[in-house]
Amino acid sequence: MNSKIVTIVIVFLLAFFTGVNFVVFPALGTAFTDGSVFGLSSSQFGNLFIPQVVCIIISCLGAPFLVNKFGPKIILTAGLLLMILSTGILWMLQYFMQDKSLLFPVLMILVAFTGSGFGLSITTLNPLAASLFEDKKSSAILILQFLVGLGTSTSPLMMNLIGNVKNWMYVPGSIFILVTVIFIIFLFLKLEKGTFFELPSHFKIPYKLWIFFTAIILYGFIEGTFGSFGAVILKNQGLDNNKASLGLSLFWGGIAVNRLLFGIFSKRFNLSYVFLISPLLVGALIFLLLIDPGVHIILLMMFLIGFFMGSIFPGSIGWGTVEFPTLSVLVSGFLMAANQIGTGIVTNVLGSFSNYTDAIFQFLIFCMLAICALLFYLKRNSKIKEAF
Structure with missing residues (x-):
């Protein structure tokens, strides 16, 4: 099964199911905190995600070196197995509660498995998708x-x-089956390690990549604020x-729509300046929220904030991939870790300040x-037009 089209379909399906598997624990929040089911306290439920964030950061930083040594298929297999194992054991807990x-x-422990599996999988999938579209690397990562x-x-x-919250086991059960099926199909694919996944024998991280890293930590602050405390x-x-729940859905919907549109149109049109000024537009929209414009306008703002944020993170990975081939x-692991550092910091700090809306x-x-400012600095003598 070596057809490139089949490989592309499986890689993008794996991306979708990696996302499905990643949020199984937050999705079961009502079951975890229900006294008649798992019976966790709110603080226990919050602490549940500390190992997830830590394991994602470690696995994202370690994955590039593991892929360089063992190739993308082995590392992706390990990441998927960790997620499948976590979801399978979670489903079985119904018999041991x-x-x-x-x-x-x-x-x-299961959350740590999920975080590690997600970090290994997504860090490998980003460059894998880019390698399948030589002239559309950034678009592939956005989609x-x-x-x-x-x-x-x-x-x-x-x-x-x-x-009914008592039927919680159907969620991990169905995810376990679906991800296992796509994983078995993936095992029949032949993925060459290729030069795309090799790291130079001696290298130091370019200072421009550190600037990308800083920008994405700051981005993580915004995504973590709206994603975790938006409601x-x-x-x-x-x-x-x-x-409030609708506003949070609109925020994530805006992010998704932008990434899809950017991925489709970035090769037909030069969207580099749209990408560069999108943080300014988000800042202006947040400023408008300060003046309390009314419920329906606030909901529209949440969609637009998500929309103009959508391309910043994956676009930076795509641009960095073009910039440092x-x-x-x-690049993938470094910026994935930066995003998790930003969201992890803000999620842990913001709980004490969530009522100080204007200051936030x-x-x-x-x-x-x-x-x-950082993106415009990076634009100088860069390959941004190749990326967008």
């Missing part, structure tokens, strides 16, 4: 990240569809629970201005 004293430590995002929105939807912030703005896997917005505006 009598002794709840062991549940929390077991869940911590791949769109599919990951689409996958992350699927698990919560599955939880909504099953209705809380919107409730502070006067929205009811349903409208001999370090493509390192002002901080986010500063972050967006800084990102814009």
Whole structure:
């Protein structure tokens, strides 16, 4: 099964199912905190994601060197197996929930497996997708990240569809089956290691890559704020629970739509300046939220904030891949880790400040201005037009 088209289809399906698998634990939040099911406290549920973030950062930073040594197929296989193992054991917990004293430590281990598997998988999938489209590397990464995002929105939807929280086991059960099937098909693919995945024997991280790294940490602050605390912030703005949840969905929907459109149109049109000024547009939209424009305008703003944020992260990976072709896997892992560092920091810090909405917005505006300045600095003598 060596057809390039089949390989492309499987790689992009893996991206979607990696996204589905990644958010199975957050999607089951109501089951984990329900006293009649798992019975975790709110603080335990929050602490559950500390090992996930740590393991993602470690695996994203380690994956480039592992792929360089063992090739993309072995590392992708290891990442997928970790996620399958985690989801499978989670499904089996329904038979071993009598002794709840062991549940929390077991869940911590499973979340660590999921984080490690996600980091290894997505760090390898980004350059793998780029290698399949030699003249459209950035577009391939944008569409791949769109599919990951689409996958992350699927698990919560599955939880909504099953209705009763006591039926929680159908979510990990169905995900386990689907990911296992696509994994078995993937095993029949022949993936060459190729020069695309090799790192030079001696290299140092270019200073421009450190600037990308800094910009993506700042981006992670914004994504983490709206992604984790968006509903809380919107409730502070006067929205009811349903409208706040809708605002959060619109935010993620905006991100997904932008990545899809950028991936489709970036080779037909020069979108480099749209990419460069998008942080400014996000900053302006956040500023408008400061003046409390009314419920329907706030909801529109949430979609537009997500929309103009959409291309910043995967676009930076695509641009970095074009800019540093001999370090493509390192670019992917380095920037994936930067995003997790940003979201991890803000998620842990913001809990104490979630009621200070104006101060949060002002901080986010500063972050967006800084990102814009860093991107324009990187533009000098760069290959940005090749990327977009």
